[in-house]
Amino acid sequence: MTPRDDADRNGSRWSDLDRPPLNATALRRGLVRAGGLWREVEVVQRTGSTNSDLVARAADGRAAEGAVLIAEEQSAARGRLDRRWTAPARSGLFFSVLLTPAEVPVARWGWLPLLTGVAVATGLSRAAGVDTALKWPNDLLVTVGGAERKAGGILAERAGPHGVVIGVGINVTLRAAELPVPGAGSLLLADAISTDRDTLLRAVLRSLEEWYGRWRAAGGDPGPSRLQEAYAAGCATLGRTVRAQLPGDRALTGEAVAVDGDGRLVLATEDGVREPVGAGDIVHLRPA
Template sequence: MTDSPYTDLDRPPLSQSALNRALLRPGGLWTRITVVDSTGSTNADLARAAREGAPEGSVLVAEVQTAGKGRLGRSWTAPPRSALTFSFLLRPRVPVARHGWLPLLAGLGVVSGVRRVGEVEARLKWPNDVLIGERKLAGVLAERVDDAVIVGIGLNVGLRAEELPVATATSLAVAGAASTDREPLLKAVLRAIEAGYREWTAAGGDADACGLRPAYLAASATVGGRVRVELPGEQTLLGRATGVDESGRLLVEPDDPDEGGERAVSAGDVVHVRPRL
């Protein structure tokens, strides 16, 4: 494990047994929660487990990740026990076209847990970031593996300002959260994700029928604002984010009328464009 100047009193380890006692129940989504001191990538580890037939609801938590990745292959690191870095395995029995909602659903679960435990106002940046103000608190990465989906989350909890990887990042500690205790935070996030996932799958992945789309829009920091979307193929779309469609794609009304009407974006790097003063 990477050396750290902080002791267990500053950054206590997570308790695997306590998490299992609190979150595993008959008929519940979560089936096994494993906590490891260190691994390269929880997403990669669960992807291998998925190919070997691991059950839905498997959760892997690492006290530190040495080769964590975000969207577009970006690296993601944090000092040991300063963050929540975990992945979970889902086998959703809903149309694949609606799987785009999974990272959005997970992000909404993070917002719920952060607001409940940390008592700070977190919001969502499409498709996979959790923000406090305009600074990134957490990221979500969903990957399809055969008939399974692995969802990974990295949430900055106890990082000090000098430990933040980039100037645009933040943590619950830096934001002055009411609590930076990772165990109740992880429990709150996983409970919120379970509730949302149960409702979404019961509705066949219909984000309107289960209330997911209106809940997401209410927590969105993207919809309603001007954005610049860096699209695949080095293309750029500048316009106003108007909503999210039935598949979880971002809807953008281009500034340039020659680009046609509203466009649905399924992949891209989104930058919030502040109005000029």
């Protein structure tokens, strides 16, 4: 057995030198500050789901707003509709944050995953030089070889009556042979100028702190906070003909014409009706 084989068998943090571990100390030093949102930044080597872990911690009082939990690898990561999502260890950013927007009406909390999408796209644009588009409601898209690919996703879960846990998964250094499905992508394959995960994570969390603070100061109103405007500007779904697979096995096809004040996608159907969609799977049927 070679030293490399032995390292892989024992789970050495240096078993893939192209994918060094996150520097937890440097992340805390760069993100945790007096008066800031982020109060605790923890990196674990492996867990089932950072979202599940943070929801459980919030439920029994072991986590407060501003807690950030990051995993180098997840064995039971979940997307929307309880879909499973896997990636090699240290190949991406897999993290969850706990937010408790007490001053924002609960009716506006549905904007939090959309806000996170705007923040992630903004942070990646700054740090990775990659144009990241948003597919309503929670997918992060990049362009690989002229084709639109999913490079990440966002999952929001309630954490008791006062909190929301937002989970983010971003494919950073996945190679073509490692992609889980044909429509997947990564920042590496999208020709990012940087795939340093420490740098990317700091940029994303700083952007999330900025957007969350702006939205919270506006009482969660997506207009004055300019969140609605920013989301529409970065949303690749708008202007396309799409099929919405709705609860109850109902499907709706139409042009995505707007994101309304409640964060719903508004479809204009062939019979002239405009119908808002608040939940469902969206399939892009043609380019904008």
